Amino acid sequence: MSEFVFFINNVIVSGLVAGSIYALGAVGVTLIFGILRFAHFAHGDMMTLGAFITLVLSWVLAGMGVSSGLPLAYFVVPLAVAITIVAALGLDRLFYAPLRAKGAKPVTLLIASIGVTMMLQGLIRLLFGTGTYSLFDTVPKVIHRIPVEGSTRDITFTQPQAIGVIVTIIAVVALHLFLKRSRNGKAMRAVADNPDLAQVSGINIRKIVRLTWIIGAGLACLAGTFLALDVTVKPDLAFNILLPIFAAAIVGGVGQVYGAIVAGYLIGFAEVLAVFNWGVLLRPFRDSLPEWVPAQLAIVPTEYKVTVAFVILVVTLLLRPTGIFRGASST
Amino acid sequence: MSLISLDAVVGGYGGVPILNGVDIAIAASDIGVIVGPNGAGKSTTLKAVFGLVKVTAGAIRFEGRDIANARPDALVPMGLGYVPQEKNVFPSLTVQENLEMGAFIRADAYGDTLASVFEMFPPLKEKRRQKAGELSGGQRQMVAMGRALMGKPKLLMLDEPSAGLSPKYVLEIFERIVAINRGGVGILMVEQNARQALAIASRGFVLAGGRNLFTGTGRELLADPEVARSFLGGGPAA
DSSP: OHHHHHHIIIIIIHHHHHHHHHHHHHHHHHHHHHHHOSOOTTHHHHHHHHHHHHHHHHHHHHHTTOOOSSOTHHHHHHHHHHHHHHHHHHHIIIIIHHHHHTTOOHHHHHHHHHHHHHHHHHHHHHHHOSOOBOSOSSSOOOEEEEEOTTOSSEEEEEHHHHHHHHHHHHHHHHHHHHHHHSHHHHHHHHHHHOHHHHHHTTOOHHHHHHHHHHHHHHHHHHHHHHHHHHSOBOTTTTGGGHHHHHHHHHHTOTTOHHHHHHHHHHHHHHHHHHHSOTHHHHGGGGGGSOTTSOSOOOSSOGGGTHHHHHHHHHHHHHHOTTTTTTOOOOO | OOSEEEEEEEEESSSSOSEEEEEEEEOTTOEEEEEOSTTSSHHHHHHHHTTSSEEEEEEEEETTEEOTTOOHHHHGGGTEEEEOSSSOSOTTSBHHHHHHHHTTTOOSOOHHHHHHHHHHSHHHHHTTTSBGGGSOHHHHHHHHHHHHHHTOOSEEEEEOTTTTOOHHHHHHHHHHHHHHHHTTOEEEEEOSSHHHHHHHOSEEEEEETTEEEEEEOHHHHHHOHHHIIIIISSSOOO
């Protein structure tokens, strides 16, 4: 039973957390690709930016003498989301919009977004250095424990993990309702489907582009803050998970919001399953097993975790090039 | 006064102009049909009206207002509707959502218009929850026309509405076009089925090389031996 609880803690809890963060990031990447037709390389750094904005705002709140039993980061997230959105709209106005106006090819916009990545990372390092920061300076991270009968271990997860997963679910449901029910949400899907026809139907493409950045950047800030609450705040926080996020967007079928969500969780769980030590589950039968069965039975060592997303990406592209949910091509 | 008028319109995609002086004028009661050989600039004429092609000389007036080079999403609220020849539906949206996109610019309730579109194209009501990409060519054309009608246009422009349709659907689509026109909507359309289209046209325009070759009523063009020989295949219709 203890072994089973170990599995829940290391696979179910970790997979849900990683999957939620990947899903939030991948939805933004896939929406931006669907509407603006380019791979937004700077999306990871937009997540990092969101986390740093949360960090600074929580410092400001602490400086104003506010204290709480909860980390101050929780209270400033809505404002951090708003500021990240403004920053994203500003980046679009400064760098991407002029290129679009000139009719730049998607690859030009991709390269521009790599430039934005470097700029954001440089800016963050300039202001905050290369060190790590914690959002739990003043209060300890609350750890929830659920005792399981017959087990020496408890099911454990932290408070930010629980809140993060719940917020992700709320955000996904809200996005679903927006895309399916609201006028602007339907117009967004129409633009992704056929931008020329959307324009001749009277839909203002520029407004839809703004809406795309608002949603993409808002979700990126949530994902970055979630990640920062789970680990720490650092300049390369989300750049490191850019590969699984892009893999999720591609595996899900580029432009397909639901595909990105499903693939985000798929890759999150695949990663934790791949690095999970299956030997643990065999421990109760240790005495009856032959000698040659090793105690360590992970599919890949933890340090090679990043290869999991890559393998899934390559296999998907070989077997089903348009992704699980049939996605758009890059043209 | 004409609903729409093009005076000596010159334009293209940059580089050599495709339109070299097109003159078109139709009233709200008219069905105007543009015919002509491939590359004559028929579709380009519609695109020029809708701001999708750069107009470099001449004037385009809609209800007396100059609309040359206006943005398409600014023209829709003025009362222009346009059905492109290809890719004229949103494939991953349902039939009903496609129609709703046609009403995107309207602030008022569009339930009545939706009901009248369903009345005009009964198959659409049946399939309103189905994705438009799953429909047959004829039904897609209905969705495309219905989408444009949802904006309550004063002028409906159709680019080869009968292209690729079976004869049964061609007849049905033409019947609907006449019905839409009787409802007070001016029609300007490009057609390959020249003979059939001119039969329902009150105004006909034969374009070649980006300029008008013949202009007249549909009947006049059908009866003109030269038009018949060059563009309709065979002699004048009996």
